[in-house]
Amino acid sequence: MEKSPAPEKSSSFARNDCKEIEDVEASPDSPAVDTSPDALQGPASEENEAVEESNAEEPDLTLPQVWDEIDVFLGRNSDSPCDDDESKTDSDPVEIPRAVELLSKNVESMIxxxxxxxxxxxxxHDPEEDSCFFGSVSRLSKLADKIGDLKPSDENANVLCSSSLNRTSSVLQRAMSFLEEELRAILDEDSKTGSDDSDPKSAKARQSSSFNNYGHDSDRCILPDPEPASTEEEFPCFMSETISIMSKIADTMISAGYETECRVLWMIMRRKAFKSELSKGGLDVLSIDDVQRMQWDSLEREISTWIAAVKRCCTILLPGEGALSESVFLGQPEIGQVLFGDLARSVSIRLLDFAEAVVLTNRSAEKLFKFLDMYETLQDLIAAVDGAKRYSDDPRKEEVRAEMVVVKGRIGEAAVSIFCQLESSIKSDSGRVPVPSGAVHPLTRYTMNYLEYACEYKDTLEQVFQQHHERAIVETSDSEPMYNMDSPSAKTSPFSVQLMTVMDLLDANLEMKSKLYKDQSLRYIFLMNNGRYIVQKIKGSSKIHQLMGDTWCRRRSSDLRQYHKNYQRETWYRLLQFLNHEGLQVKGKVSKPVLKERFKCFNSMFDDIHKTQSTWVVNDEQLQSELRVSISAVVTPAYRSFLGRFNQFLDPGRQSEKYIKYQPEDIESLIDELFDGNPTSMGRRRT
Structure with missing residues (x-):
């Protein structure tokens, strides 16, 4: 690049490109700069006009020459130019090179x-120009320190040093203000670029979509696969060139003694950026009162948003912020680490405040699963903090981690308390109205579905019960828990013990409710319906089955078989009494009146049974089929045998039709209509 022609009689100088500057600094053959007092400093005169005229007559210096002259001046011993050296006289001037003023003017001109x-x-826009600017400002800050350390020996020298120091400091302060505003603009511009919701291709729109998909597509807290973040999820959204510029600004400000200003600005802007990112996913700043006043549906959505925010912080935001701090403050890694630690702590405290507010809300059964989601999320957050290498040496890491552990423990205690409230719910369900048709009781459905879902969090529940089992024991019932004798692991699991206790309470409650039925047969249908529902739920969930064990399931299956036998005895064995051969013969002959009465009573009782039990409900198809098959296996052969043997003793025709209402096939068909929950009209015998 050619040097710009210098105007005549001007103290300004031409700017060479940075390549020429580097050549001048690196080459030992660079043209020597006259550093004699006559060349660098005009004669000390009280007449300002004379000084200005003398300086104006001196030839302009190129920027490389100015830098070289400044570097020579900076390289001198601080005391040598202006100390009380015996070889100097009081009239010797302080050697402040003319390049100092030229450098100040250069920096102002570039600003x-x-x-x-x-x-x-x-x-x-112009990397070479930027390099010249940063190089000049760097030397300017060193000059301010250098001149401030000078010790002039006479009044004229003192005035000259003070004037140079004031001039240099003033320009330096202006340069620092310019750099501070530029750093603010860069950080702020990135934040504004990422907040344009109207552009679906903007960084915020992309990140918000990904952010929302984490928390709202599923009920469970499922962490994303640990794959590298795609370009649509990158944070922060700075190009490498921009990061390099910010790094130069930070280095320059810190080297010039403006570290505090740089750090304060950085924290303000990065907190603003984080707040913007978290707000994209709908995470608002809520006070404890706000959370307390929320209806559960609204709070549940807020919790889902919070979970998504924590996961995004773990996987994208904090790692991205750590990388940014590391890159921008590459020359001052300790500062970068401190700034990242402060920001991470600030964000973590905000997230933890919400979790603590949720813990303080009224506890109810439906909150258990969201509490467990929050517990698992905090567990993942703690693991992320433990695995953060760039955060490993920061003492605040343990402080933040300890606060996370405390909040996680409070959520765990709340989860244990909520689960233990299931006992109270079962005990308090003392309704005196039996469920129509002997169907599965709502309490049974609610309890088993609740346990089935809860056991999806089996490992987490075992962990929280293990940590807070003493509180759980205090809050549970006084009944003796039933231990799972065929599962060694379950014996030592407080959660397994609690699960057994809940099942015992449910069994006792159902037994009590079965006594509300006046019909003993319906009582056993009710017990079979509920017992079968419980067993099928446990067998259908490997996690509950693992906790309850095979022994418990076998015992429950045995209870079901006994209920089945009791039902058969109360209903169909009484019917079979009318098909008994005993008592039909009088004096060695079949008594027609007795036979007619037997058929009449059988028909009447069978009609009553069919009319009643066709309205009863057995929802489990397998149990329904088993009941029908077993009834048919008992009744149909006995009726066929009785009919085949004694049909001949009734007169054919009208008498036979009057007393023989059903054929064996009719009995089978009518039995197949039982337990549908729908009354049916009685069929006539087949012809």
Whole structure:
């Protein structure tokens, strides 16, 4: 690049490109710069006009020459130019090179030029110019320190040093303000770019879509696969060139003594960016009162949003922020680590505050699963903190982790308390109205479905009960828990013991409710319906089955068989009494009146049974089929045998039709209509 021609009688100088600057700095054959007092410093005169005229007559210096002259000046011992050296006299001037003023003017000129740029980003358009600017500002900050350390020996030298220091400090402060505003603009511009909801291709729209999909497509808290984040989920959204510019700004500000300003600005803007990212997914700042006043449906949605936010922080936001801090503060890794630690702690506290507010809400059974989701989410967050290498040496890591553990423990205690309330729910269900038709009781459905879903969190529940089992024991009933004798692991599991206790209470409650039925047969249908429902639920869930064990299932199956036998005895064995051969013969002959009475009583009782029990309900198809088959196996052969043997003793025709109402096939068909829950008209015998 050719040097720009310098205007005549001007103290400004031409800017060479950065390649020329680097060549001058690196080459030992660079043209020597006259650093004699006459060349670097005009004569000390009280007449300002004379000084200005003298300086104006000196030839302009190129930027490489200015830098070289400044570097030579900076390399001198701080005390040598202006100390009380015996070889100097009091009249010797302080050697402040003319390049100091030229450098200040150069920095001001470049700031003015950047300010004229209509673009929002000042840097990045001309890398060579940017390199010159940062190099000049870096030397300017060193000059301020250098001149401030000088010890002039006379009044004139003191005035000169003070003037140079004031000038340098003023320009340096302006440069720092410019860099601070540019860093703010870069960080703010990225935040604004990512918040454009109207553009589906914008970073926020992409991230918000992914963010919402985590929390609202499923009830369970399922972490995403640990794959590298796609470009649609990158955070923060800075190009490598922008990161490089921010790194140069940070290095320059910190080197110039503006570390505090740089750190404060960084924290303000990154917190703002994080708040924006979390708000994209719908996570609002809610007070404890806000959470307390929420209806459960609304709070449940907030919890889902919170879970998604925590997971996104674990997998995308915090790792991305850590990488950004590491890249921008590459030259000051300790500062980058501290800033990342402060931000991570700030975000974590905000997330934990919501969790603590949720724990303080009224506890009810339906909240258990969201509480367990939150518990698992915090567990994953703690694991992410433990695995964060760039955060490993920060003492605040243990502080944040300890707070996470405390909140997780409170959620675990709440989950244990909620689960134990299931006992109270079963005990308090003392309704005196029997379920129509002997169907499965709502309490049975609710309890078993609740347990089935709860056991999807089996490992988590075992963990929280293990940690808080003493509280669980205090809050549970006084009844003796039933241990799972065929599962060694279950013996030592407080959750398994609690599960057994709940099942015992449910059995006792159902037994009590079965006594509300006046019809003993219906009582056993009720017990079979509920018992079968419980067994099928347990066998259908491997996790509940594992906790309850085979012994418990075998015992329950045995109870069901006994209920079945009792039902047969109360209903069909009484019917079979009318098909008994005993008592039909009088003096060695079949008594027609007795035979007619037997058929009449059988028909009447069978009609009553069919009319009543066709309205009863057995929802389990297998149990329904088993009952029908067993009834038919008992009744149909006995009736066929009785009919075949004694049909001949009735007069054919009208008398036979009057007393023989059903054929064996009719009996089978009518038995197949039982337990449908629908009354049916009685069929006539087949012809």
């Amino acid at each position: 003015d030029k950047y300010a004229m740029d209509a673009g929002k980003s000042k840097f990045g």
